[in-house]
Amino acid sequence: MAAPLRIAVLASGRGSNLQALLDGIAAGRLPAVVAGVFSDKPACGAIALARAAALPAVALAPRGFASREAHDEALFSEVASVQPDLIVCAGYLRIIGAPALQRFEGRMINIHPSLLPRHPGLDTHARALAAGDTEHGASVHVVIPALDAGPVLAQVRIPVRPGDTPDALAARLLPREHALLVATVGLVAAGRLTTDARMPRLDGAPLAAPLQLDADGALHGGRA
Numbered sequence: 001m002a003a004p005l006r007i008a009v010l011a012s013g014r015g016s017n018l019q020a021l022l023d024g025i026a027a028g029r030l031p032a033v034v035a036g037v038f039s040d041k042p043a044c045g046a047i048a049l050a051r052a053a054a055l056p057a058v059a060l061a062p063r064g065f066a067s068r069e070a071h072d073e074a075l076f077s078e079v080a081s082v083q084p085d086l087i088v089c090a091g092y093l094r095i096i097g098a099p100a101l102q103r104f105e106g107r108m109i110n111i112h113p114s115l116l117p118r119h120p121g122l123d124t125h126a127r128a129l130a131a132g133d134t135e136h137g138a139s140v141h142v143v144i145p146a147l148d149a150g151p152v153l154a155q156v157r158i159p160v161r162p163g164d165t166p167d168a169l170a171a172r173l174l175p176r177e178h179a180l181l182v183a184t185v186g187l188v189a190a191g192r193l194t195t196d197a198r199m200p201r202l203d204g205a206p207l208a209a210p211l212q213l214d215a216d217g218a219l220h221g222g223r224a
């Protein structure tokens with residue numbers, strides 16, 4: 001059997017996506033290990049979760065570093081030290097500079113709470129509502145220097161309901177986001193999906209369109 005995929009998780013917030021990955025691993029649904037958790041926010045939930053799970057955890061607050069590059073360099077040296085196969089940005093709320101991105105090009109993915117290319121950036125739930133979208137969702141994409149712009153690997157869609165608020169939409173989306181992330185990382189861990197920054201491949205063929213998550217948590221499509 002192939003060695004489990006070594007994942008480094010970058011997070012700045014509560015860490016529910018990290019927990020979903022850990023649950024997937026514990027349940028035997030994800031042939032992976034979380035090799036370390038890394039953050040710019042020492043007091044965040046993700047770091048607390050990592051410590052409680054006795055995982056390597058490194059949080060470096062940006063203050064005290066002379067520049068973005070210096071902070072990136074310090075944090076990503078820690079990331080490199082756990083020798084990850086894949087870096088998963090799960091609510092890492094800091095912009096990553098080009099040198100760090102180039103160092104890990106094609107090995108870094110991000111989960112973003114919108115149906116990219118719609119609503120890159122922040123406040124995605126409010127923006128989906130303000131735009132009158134009838135459908136909302138989340139995307140897992142390859143990280144490139146442009147914000148939320150790399151190839152989209154997989155998406156989950158939910159309907160927008162009359163009377164939805166940004167909080168209601170976010171709460172309904174979150175468990176689906178978790179399933180999306182676990183399923184997508186699962187395909188990478190199985191060696192079926194690559195995370196190349198130019199042309200991701202599914203089962204050896206270029207991914208023609210984002211995979212779509214079904215109600216049972218399986219991914220479909222992606223072929224021309």
Ligand code: GRF
Pocket residue numbers: 011012013014015016017018046090091092111112113138177
């Ligand atoms: C998620 O909604 C994710 O899509 C976004 O930030 C949030 C992180 O949540 N990028 P958590 O810290 O994993 O709970």
